[in-house]
Amino acid sequence: MMRRRILSAVLGSMLMAGVAQAETVNLGITQIVEHPALDASRQGALDELAERGYVEGENLAIDFQNAQGNPTIAAQIARKFAGERPDMVLAISTPSAQAAAAALQDDTPIVFTAVTDPLLAKLVSDMDAPGGHITGVVDAPPLQAQLQLIRDMFPEAERLGVLYNPGEANSVSQAEKLQAMAPELGFELVEVTASRTSEVMGAARSLAGRVDAIYVPVDNTVVSALESVLKVSYDADIPVFTGDNSSVERGALASLGFSYYDMGRQTGAMMARILDGEKAGDLPVGTVEKLELILNRGAAEQIGYEIPAEFEEQAVEIVD
Structure with a gap:
């Protein structure tokens, strides 16, 4: 009887672990280079996600990749994510977003931030109704x-x-x-x-x-x-x-x-909405207005x- 209880407990733990693993969100982050502005936007996004229930180490697994300022490496990172198929990709900067958009042409949601002109970069064709699987927040300076x-x-x-x-x-x-x-x-x-x-x-x-x-x-x-x-x-x-x-x-x-950290928080809110079930293409591209x-x-x-x-x-x- 005791052995059955122990076995039952072990199986229960295994099932719970399987459920927890299934519920973990895999987030790929590609950033063209590390400098204070881009780092602040990344931290803002992660802080906002945490406040909305997506916490790294609990139900959020993050694969952060830095292209070290090299567009060729950014393209390699994007192809890596295309092969691994994370639940979402956060692309920080225009070169990283362009590389992600070129490599991930399926339905993997891509949310960009610190992108100045997504129309010129051909990331979206309409700021109000992006369509497809890409949206984000622009950092167009005043x-x-x-x-x-x-x-x-x-x-x-x-x-x-x-x-x-x-x-x-x-x-x-x-x-x-x-x-x-x-x-x-x-x-x-x-x-x-x-x-x-x-x-x-x-x-x-x-x-x-x-x-x-x-x-x-x-x-x-x-x-x-x-x-x-x-x-x-x-x-x-x-x-x-x-x-x-x-x-x-x-x-x-x-x-x-404007504050790149605040822009990151705005980006994180958008990411959480997508993870909660909304479609990236249905969310208008965001802008930061407070100067x-x-x-x-x-x-x-x-x-x-x-x-x-x-x-x-x-x-x-x-x-x-």
């Missing part, structure tokens, strides 16, 4: 407002340097929009490009003596090597403005943008600039 900030803080500035990777569709989109906006605010745009992080320093140096300010868009390659741009700016007393707020903490002078001004006093001191009080009063955070 370019007009950011250019206005540069104009307001530096009224005498004439030439604005922009540094980006021409191989990133999101960066090309931003550059084209800046070309149209800059003359309206009295800027002559000076564009330089860097296809790899190792080229960023040289590209930044080419701007020294030619521009009055530098704008770094939401570009994974340049943001990954931001310290190279900052070294040039400090040596030449050139202010650096960025499209993402997290770069201000690293030494840029200012940014008027925050971040300033860096230390960066201002490095270039001999005193931040006017009116901007400090508007800032939600001032880094010393």
Whole structure:
């Protein structure tokens, strides 16, 4: 009798373990490179999932893959996920999302985040009704407002340097929009490009003596090597403005943008809705609307600039 009870208990435990295993969600995460903005978006998504009942180590298994800034590796990661067929793929950045979309052409839900222009990247054909199995949240920076900030803080500035990777569709989109906006605010745009992080320093140096300010868009390659741009700016007393707020903490002078962590939380909420039964293609592509001004006093001191009080009063955070 005792042996039967023990056997029954063992079988019961095995059945329960099987059920628990069946209920585990397998999430593949592909990220083009690790830098503070993208890392914050990933953490925000995971925190939101946890609050909604999908907890890593309990009912959520995560396979995180970093492409180390290489689109070829991003494609390899996407093919890996295509073979393993996870329950969902979170694609962080435009190159990673494009690679995932190309490799996972079945019904595996793909949710992207930190993608600037999903239409240009051909991830979706309609922002309000994506259709298919792909949706996500865009990080399109408020370019007009950011250019206005540069104009307001530096009224005498004439030439604005922009540094980006021409191989990133999101960066090309931003550059084209800046070309149209800059003359309206009295800027002559000076564009330089860097296809790899190792080229960023040289590209930044080419701007020294030619521009009055530098704008770094939401570009994974340049943001990954931001310290190279900052070294040039400090040596030449050139202010650096960025499209993402997290770069201000690293030494840029200012940014008027949004929190990538909050964007990640918004992405995580979308992911949870899909895991709960909704179809990815039925969820409109999300946007982040809340803007925050971040300033860096230390960066201002490095270039001999005193931040006017009116901007400090508007800032939600001032880094010393």
